[in-house]
Amino acid sequence: MLNELQIRNFALIEELELSFYSGFSVLSGETGAGKSIIIDALSLLLGARASSEMIRTGADSTRVSGSFSHNRISRRLVTEWGMLEGDELIIIREINLSGRNKCWINGRLATVGQLAELGSCLVDIVGQHDSQSLLDPHGHATLLDIYGGPEHLALLSKVNELATQWSDLRSELNRLHRDERERNRRIDLLSFQVEEIKKAALQPEEDENLTVERSRLANLDRIRQALHYVLDVMGETYGERESLLHSLSTMEAELRRASVLDSALQPLTQRYTALSLELHDVYGEFRDYLDGLPADSGRLNEIESRLNLIDGLKRKYGSTVEEIHVYLKEAEQELAALENATMRADGLEDESRKLYEMWLQEAAALTESRNRVSLSLEKQIERELADLSMGKTKFKVRFTPKTTESAVPGG
Missing domain, CATH: 3.40.50.300 (P-loop containing nucleotide triphosphate hydrolases)
Structure with missing residues (x-):
């Protein structure tokens, strides 16, 4: 309205x-x-x-x-x-x-x-x-269906639902059969991409870790020089110059003797002793770190080559290693779907035939229901016409059968 x-x-x-x-x-x-x-x-x-x-x-x-x-x-x-x-x-x-x-x-x-x-x-x-x-023949079936009431409309809804499902299946089948050559080209491309990514065997955050390691190896001489200087100052004695650790130990001994004479110095002496021990430990860790630095310069070339490989994959499949893994998963899923397209098509053909047979049965039931509804409508309209002094007027509903190999809405 x-x-x-x-x-x-x-x-x-x-x-x-x-x-x-x-x-x-x-x-x-x-x-x-x-x-x-x-x-x-x-x-x-x-x-x-x-x-x-x-x-x-x-x-x-x-x-x-x-x-x-x-x-x-x-x-x-x-x-x-x-x-x-x-x-x-x-x-x-x-x-x-x-x-x-x-x-x-x-x-x-x-x-x-x-x-x-x-x-x-x-x-x-x-x-x-x-x-x-009212004079448009294309709308007559709709008017008759509305007159048929809820039970009749439920049957119509079932017919339309089956027709929609059948149409969706046929659309998917057409898509599968539309261009087999294009599907094969897509399979070749996805197969190459999946193999390329898998062959790289990327690890999470690998590019970030390699970048850090590359920076360390590229500055290896400077790092060694700094560590040698620190270890030399802390642990080596030259002539009259005592090492830092030896001086710290001498100072610790002096403080211990002083704290015996004055107990108020004991807390500070304990703090100093802890710091001295910590510096001795740090000295050992510096030495271990220096000993652990790689001596083989070829590792830097390996890292550069690996990062170049990862950068090449990033340009094609994603800006991060995580995005590349996401692309790999999606590519594998699409590839599996394409490779199973023939099997899927056969299954859809069977399902389509079953849906069409179900639609035929429901459409036949809808036709029978429309015949019953039309008889009721004829009688009611003739009664209405009789009240208008047109008692001899006859009203008939005629159906024109449709021949179709497709499941269509409306029966």
Whole structure:
């Protein structure tokens, strides 16, 4: 049902807003008052052909907006299009001087075709030269199904569901069979990429660790020089110059003798002793670190070669080692799917045949139900016609069988 209609800069109308309520509404006026213009604006909103001549003189564009209450068909259509927003349906159409259209359904861009499809189930415009949806044979089955009630509609829904599943399967089959050569090319490419990444045997954070090690090896001489100097100062005695550790030990002995004479020095002496022991330990660790430095300069070349390999893989598969592993996993999954495409196609063929047979059974049941519903509809319409003094009028529903090798919605 139409709830509100807003018209701006359409023909002779500059600005108009109409609100409709439940029940019967009448727009009356003299010839030329603009009644037909309102109908034309509503037709435009529901997908009629547009023209820049509809724009009010002096304006840049025209805009028509409408608020509708959903019915079952409109709700289904809008849901399929992903445009359902609550119980209210808002349609907007705008035309500029260049003749370009902009359409929105519930705030989302739409096509004129969608407006026309939606409009056919929202409004019937009945006039001297306008057709009625009641006379459109394509809508007769829908009207009959609605008359059939919930049980009949549930059967129709089952037929449509099976048709959708069958169509999805056929689409996937077509995709699998569309271009076998392209699939084989993709398999070759993915096989090469998977083998290349696996052969590299990358470890987590390997590039970061290698970068640190490369920096250390590149500055190995400077590191050795610094350690030799520290170890020399700490542990070596030359002539009158005592080593740092020897001086520390001498100082420790002096403090111990002094603390015997003055107990107040004992806490400081203990702290000093701990520091001296720590420095002796650090001296040993420095020496071990120096001894552990690699003597083989070839390791630096190995690291450079490894980092170059990793950088090459990064340029192709990801900016980090982790991203390369993610790409490897996705490539393996796609490769497995492609290699199993033939087997998958055979399985889909079997599943498709089973779905088609199920659809045929449900469609046959739907046809039987429609025959029963049509008999009831014939009798009810003839009773209504009899009340209008047309008792001899006969109303018949006839079905034209369809031959199809495809499962289609509607039976």
